[in-house]
Amino acid sequence: MERAFLKRKGVLDGECRVSSRYFAASLNRLEQFMEPFLVNYRRHEQAEHATTIVQGFCSDLAHKNGESIAYLFGLDRKAIQHFLGESRWQDQPLRKELVRQIGTKLGEFDGVLAFDPSAFAKSGDQSVGVARQWCGRLGKIENCQVAVYMAYISSKVHALVDTQLYLPKEWTQGKTRLKKAGVPQENRKHKTRHELCLELLDQHGDRLPHAWITGDDEMGRPADFRRELRERSERYLLSVPSNTTVRDLENAEPEWCGNGRPPKRPSVRADRWASGQSASVWKQIVIRDGEQGPLVVDALKRRVSTGQRARPTAAEEVLVVIRYRDRDLNVVKTDYYLSNAEIETPLEEFCRAAKAEHRIEECLQRAKGQAGLADYEVRNWVGWHHHQTLSLLANWFLTVETGRSEKKDTVNDVKSSSSGHRFHASCGTRVRYTPKRELANRTTLKAEPASSLLSLETTQSIASHKHRTTTDIGQSN
Numbered sequence: 001m002e003r004a005f006l007k008r009k010g011v012l013d014g015e016c017r018v019s020s021r022y023f024a025a026s027l028n029r030l031e032q033f034m035e036p037f038l039v040n041y042r043r044h045e046q047a048e049h050a051t052t053i054v055q056g057f058c059s060d061l062a063h064k065n066g067e068s069i070a071y072l073f074g075l076d077r078k079a080i081q082h083f084l085g086e087s088r089w090q091d092q093p094l095r096k097e098l099v100r101q102i103g104t105k106l107g108e109f110d111g112v113l114a115f116d117p118s119a120f121a122k123s124g125d126q127s128v129g130v131a132r133q134w135c136g137r138l139g140k141i142e143n144c145q146v147a148v149y150m151a152y153i154s155s156k157v158h159a160l161v162d163t164q165l166y167l168p169k170e171w172t173q174g175k176t177r178l179k180k181a182g183v184p185q186e187n188r189k190h191k192t193r194h195e196l197c198l199e200l201l202d203q204h205g206d207r208l209p210h211a212w213i214t215g216d217d218e219m220g221r222p223a224d225f226r227r228e229l230r231e232r233s234e235r236y237l238l239s240v241p242s243n244t245t246v247r248d249l250e251n252a253e254p255e256w257c258g259n260g261r262p263p264k265r266p267s268v269r270a271d272r273w274a275s276g277q278s279a280s281v282w283k284q285i286v287i288r289d290g291e292q293g294p295l296v297v298d299a300l301k302r303r304v305s306t307g308q309r310a311r312p313t314a315a316e317e318v319l320v321v322i323r324y325r326d327r328d329l330n331v332v333k334t335d336y337y338l339s340n341a342e343i344e345t346p347l348e349e350f351c352r353a354a355k356a357e358h359r360i361e362e363c364l365q366r367a368k369g370q371a372g373l374a375d376y377e378v379r380n381w382v383g384w385h386h387h388q389t390l391s392l393l394a395n396w397f398l399t400v401e402t403g404r405s406e407k408k409d410t411v412n413d414v415k416s417s418s419s420g421h422r423f424h425a426s427c428g429t430r431v432r433y434t435p436k437r438e439l440a441n442r443t444t445l446k447a448e449p450a451s452s453l454l455s456l457e458t459t460q461s462i463a464s465h466k467h468r469t470t471t472d473i474g475q476s477n
Helices: 002-015 020-038 044-058 066-073 077-085 092-105 176-181 193-209 223-231 270-275 345-358 359-370 382-407 456-460
Strands: 114-121 131-135 140-151 156-165 212-216 236-239 245-248 283-290 293-306 315-325 331-339
Touching: 020 044, 020 092, 020 382, 044 066, 044 077, 044 293, 044 382, 066 077, 077 382, 077 456, 092 131, 092 156, 092 193, 092 382, 114 131, 114 193, 114 345, 114 359, 140 193, 140 359, 156 193, 156 359, 156 456, 193 223, 212 345, 223 236, 236 315, 236 345, 245 270, 270 315, 270 331, 283 345, 331 345, 345 359, 359 382
Parallel strands: 114 212, 212 236
Antiparallel strands: 114 140, 131 140, 140 156, 236 331, 245 293, 283 293, 293 315, 315 331
């Protein structure tokens, strides 16, 4: 038995060994990936810093902040921190290029745009936008920063597109505080999270082909937000709280006795209305294939009226209810949505859009866990947006690489050079960016010979590797 186990262990260990040429090719692809973004930098030192930071975000560092990335590559800590937190380079052009790439590579006519606020717990009160507010990550009101994120979801893959930092009223009312945090004059007016989402939609909606706008119940709760989307001719499916009141328009109106005002259809909570529906009106929908078989939900739709008739937010909408069951067929979760789509829209299409609404949570989880989205240690407006922008680029690169590996594509699997500040290919993915033009005053370190195969244990211990270059770059302004 022990001999069979050792034999099987040897086979598995061999399958875990990865050729060094794949890491070298990945580094080469990262340099090519960054080229369209680097044209926005005026100095080559800034381009080097940007690519170095993106490489650090893609690494396996525990805390992916400027200081850790600088130490990883043996660079001057102050130079990296200055580039992230104080250097006045424009991050908006980089995000525009990111939107262009996502729209080009993922764009589909039936794509989905998803919005979601995300909180970052913070101590103190000096970091820009920090205040006591709802922190979904902790599930309570806590000291935190909140930003709204926009993601694009297609049948191919899903990715974060852009973000905006939310400033609470207490921040926009303190001019001294805003000036100290470096908030630009045009961003000092208080805007709700929904207004920030609408700004992102106005900026990028035309570049991202889509058929739906989705969001969680915080997005769908305000009737004004849904009205704004209708005025923009956007089709939405927004989650709403279970206590949202609706009037069923498919039920007959109450009879009028002829005296007084004609009676109105009764207003009822969405959860109580759904619980009163017979089993025959629910339809089973297969929304995706799961590890233990197809995931089947119960769904129904109904034409309803929302809001008060005398107010401009009153509208006829479609109430969509989706129930999730466990393997014992017990209802474990029920989601409620409002949509301005035609009632003839198939339930399968509503369920597809509802499934896409949850994808932005996966995007945020991946960006925070793998691309350092929440690891910033900056307090001002400029530093926050610089960190977020470069993290979004790293997240997009990881998304592209994941899709490439799933396709088993071996294009560009060639060794990149080990010149400049770059480690040898056998040392893994932690490298410095080197422009194609070699500077005369730079030297190249020769790497130690290595085997053509690397174990996973070797790649995980890259942080202890001591090969460094003999020169550092200057600080960017």
